[in-house]
Amino acid sequence: MPESSVKHIKSPAKTAFKDAHILVIRLSAMGDVAMLVPVLRTLIQTYPQLKITVLTRAFFAPMFAGIPNVEVYEADINGVHNGVFGLSRLAKDLRDLGIDAVADVHDVLRSNVLKSIFYFYGIQVKQIDKGRAEKKALTASNNKIFKQLKSTHQRYADVFEELGYPIDLREHSFPQKQKLSPNTREITGNNTLKWLGVAPFAQHDSKVYPLDLLEDVLRSINDEGKTQIYLFGGGKKEKEQLEALAFKYEHITSLAGKLKFEEELALISNLDGMLSMDSGNAHLAAMYGIPVVSLWGVTHPFAGFTAFNQPQENSILPDLDQYPKIPTSIYGNKVPEGYEEVMRTIKPEKVIEKLDKILNAPN
Missing domain, CATH: 3.40.50.2000 (Glycogen Phosphorylase B;)
Incomplete structure (x- = not known):
């Protein structure tokens, strides 16, 4: 069964705004950022009036090229956005973009600092459930619980559902081949x-x-x-x-x-x-x-x-x-x-x- 096969999702929650501006946080690593791409494609396909800003490293920006309504905000985490003061400056700049909600699909120290600041600004934040306890049981040497866990793609999708934007990853459409340089x-x-x-x-x-x-x-x-x-x-x-x-x-x-x-x-x-x-x-x-x-x-x-x-x-x-x-x-x-x-x-x-x-x- 393909990794994207999931149960059909209910219609959007009434509290969601169709034309909202959502900040999506995923700073690294390359494979984890790449797994976000089909999720965002499906999200925009399902809710074409949404605006998405992805907070990630500059190097990863080309992955999101060609997805309508998706822009990348480059995180300079080793430079101007380093440390608590740098993250505070980053949060203020992101707030000033007019974001309505935040989907933190990373859940690391940096994104948690940003979450605290966004809460102070009154901006809703939903975070990924990484299933840490399940993964610990899966990798245990003794008393291992050997079973298929939820895909990372679906864990990303679950965050958007919590924000009021459920999606069905089976409805994803792949882009055409790109032109070679x-x-x-x-x-x-x-x-x-x-x-x-x-x-x-x-x-x-x-x-x-x-x-x-x-x-x-x-x-x-x-x-x-x-x-x-x-x-x-x-x-x-x-x-x-x-x-x-x-x-x-x-x-x-x-x-x-x-x-x-x-x-x-x-x-x-x-x-x-x-x-x-x-x-x-x-x-x-x-x-x-x-x-x-x-x-x-x-x-x-x-x-x-x-x-x-x-x-x-x-x-x-x-x-x-x-x-x-x-x-x-x-x-x-x-x-x-x-x-x-x-x-x-x-x-x-x-x-x-x-x-x-x-x-x-x-x-």
Whole structure:
């Protein structure tokens, strides 16, 4: 069942204003910000007279381009908006925009400081329920409660329902493919092969597929000669690894350091598929309705971070009989002794089979 499948929502609460101006707070991280995009698309589609201002980092602004009535207010949290005084200045500036209500879908220290100030201004604030107790039970070593939790997308949607704007994520509509820039066209050329994006890295090593196994996957797809593979990554070490990998194969190109973020997003919107870890690139591809095959380590889809509208079978997991403590953490930052190599139980043949099915699916 796709991640976006939820029960039908009741009609809007009578207290909601159709033409309200809502501030939405989500400062980081990239994947969590990307998961907000389809929710806001559905919100504006359902309530086209709403005005939305998203408070987030400047780098993330291109994600929201093209959504009607949605603007980004750049949070300079390491500069003028740093500390209590900086946040007080930020809250005043946001109040002066004429906001009517606040949807805090982050619930961190900074957003809680802002919440307190907005309450002082008489502005309604609703916050996300992150389900911390449920997630603690899901990741417990003993007496684990192993069950599917509510998706992060639906947790975001619940905040808007509390404000009086219920939405049904099944009604979401994906945007059209974006036009590629001349700079991107210089890299892609007039390539008529299938396009596969591959994002091999994640914040924590526990969520990264071993490079030798990944190369087995890429070599097989490259040798078929039907698919052009684009590698995504950032940072000096990652760039060197991706360039070395791309150098070996005719149909593999590294994009690391070659495109602006908005150019990467446009290219992602034109892919035929994405292979990603449990990381931000899975959510970036899902924003555009691109089929995503995701590889999971010590984390698990039950925590609610599956990419939007992706079927469960596209999430490939390690051997849970061999590693019964999975998930050991929500973000991959806790790895019990003996769990360092869990992803080696994901066989390249299984990944190749899943990718072939996606790439050869009828349009």
